[in-house]
Amino acid sequence: MTWVGAARAGALLLALTALGACGDAATDATGATDPATDTPSDGTPPGLIPGLPPGSGTTPGGGTTVPPGPAADGGAAVDASVDPPAPDAGTPAVDSGTRTDASTPPPVGGPGPRPTRNCAYSKDADGFFRMVTQTGGVEYWVRLPPTYVATTAYPLVLGTHGCGDNAKNFATWAMAPYAIRATQGHIAVSVGAGRDGQCWNTAADEPKVLAVLDDVRTCFYVHQKKVTMAGYSSGGLMAYFTAMRNARRFAGLLIENSSLQSTFGSNSDATLAAAGWKLNVAITARTSDNQFAIATIRADRTKLQNAGFPVQFRELAGGHDGNSDDWTGFLLPKITGYTAP
Numbered sequence: 001m002t003w004v005g006a007a008r009a010g011a012l013l014l015a016l017t018a019l020g021a022c023g024d025a026a027t028d029a030t031g032a033t034d035p036a037t038d039t040p041s042d043g044t045p046p047g048l049i050p051g052l053p054p055g056s057g058t059t060p061g062g063g064t065t066v067p068p069g070p071a072a073d074g075g076a077a078v079d080a081s082v083d084p085p086a087p088d089a090g091t092p093a094v095d096s097g098t099r100t101d102a103s104t105p106p107p108v109g110g111p112g113p114r115p116t117r118n119c120a121y122s123k124d125a126d127g128f129f130r131m132v133t134q135t136g137g138v139e140y141w142v143r144l145p146p147t148y149v150a151t152t153a154y155p156l157v158l159g160t161h162g163c164g165d166n167a168k169n170f171a172t173w174a175m176a177p178y179a180i181r182a183t184q185g186h187i188a189v190s191v192g193a194g195r196d197g198q199c200w201n202t203a204a205d206e207p208k209v210l211a212v213l214d215d216v217r218t219c220f221y222v223h224q225k226k227v228t229m230a231g232y233s234s235g236g237l238m239a240y241f242t243a244m245r246n247a248r249r250f251a252g253l254l255i256e257n258s259s260l261q262s263t264f265g266s267n268s269d270a271t272l273a274a275a276g277w278k279l280n281v282a283i284t285a286r287t288s289d290n291q292f293a294i295a296t297i298r299a300d301r302t303k304l305q306n307a308g309f310p311v312q313f314r315e316l317a318g319g320h321d322g323n324s325d326d327w328t329g330f331l332l333p334k335i336t337g338y339t340a341p
Helices: 167-175 178-183 202-219 234-245 260-274 294-306 324-337
Strands: 128-132 139-143 154-160 187-191 222-232 252-256 280-286 311-316
Touching: 128 167, 128 202, 139 167, 139 202, 154 167, 154 202, 154 234, 154 324, 167 187, 167 222, 167 324, 178 324, 187 202, 202 222, 202 234, 222 234, 222 324, 234 252, 234 260, 252 324, 260 294, 280 294, 280 324, 294 311
Parallel strands: 154 187, 154 222, 222 252, 252 280, 280 311
Antiparallel strands: 128 139, 139 187
16 A cells, blocks of 8 residues: 655755666566666656655654544555655765774674563554653664563564654554554554654764664564564665665665665665675566665665675655555564575
8 A cells, every 4th residue: 555645855956876776676686687668757866865754644743643443345455544655855875984893792692681671661443552761761662562561572573664754653654564563463664763754864873773773682582693684765774774884783774765875875885794694685676766766776786785685675656755654564574584594
């Protein structure tokens, strides 16, 4: 289901080199060749950042509504309370230099340490709750699996929203969409970090994202080898930046409508070479995305594959708006096969 965001962020133009041509065949990591038939018609520079997602009937700063129950016709329930992301125009590409995370030791075997704190929280009607890190006061939103018990280690998906969206809203349509909540098997976390309604500043916000990861692990039993970073649009840039620079901390990376090269610019290849390990990557893109050109995202896939990263790639017709089905039908299911070494 496609969500149309009500608020859109102001546009920041980002000059990047347009790469490749357009096509609309869905592909995967098999190396199959895309039919290259024409050039993008929108003329939008590949680095223009998108972002506002759907949200429980919200616009940035607005209130939320409770998602409806199952569809009356017995079909798939529609989370009409969530207004998906609209193009966020935001975060400039960061040519930040490269860094290896070799100084971070890989996780020791097994699921890792259990929580060290008894953390108080209050769930809303849909099971979401707000937390704040003990160090730094960084806000984030959580939804636990319905079967959560503190003696079992669970996969974690740590997400960052698009420009104009907010952490709570992103949690409801992407990290724990309505359609999977009854069977949700992962701990879903959406980082706020003071960026509600805004785009991300990758270099400045990386420590905040990592602080949330550290904090949530002290409260809930997160399997240390099953942590996946995720993001949409501007949040996808944040996800690429964090995961590639701290690869040993992640099993995988989920990207909706965003770009590796818009994140690292001319340092993309060097950043991939410096990563602590070749983590799993899943990417979903739209052929008519006017924020991140499909040719650029295809080139991202090629760079990742050439650098040895396992990539699962899908492209569909459509524009930049965020879509819950991208998460329920393609991205989130991938985490069952993701384990860090």
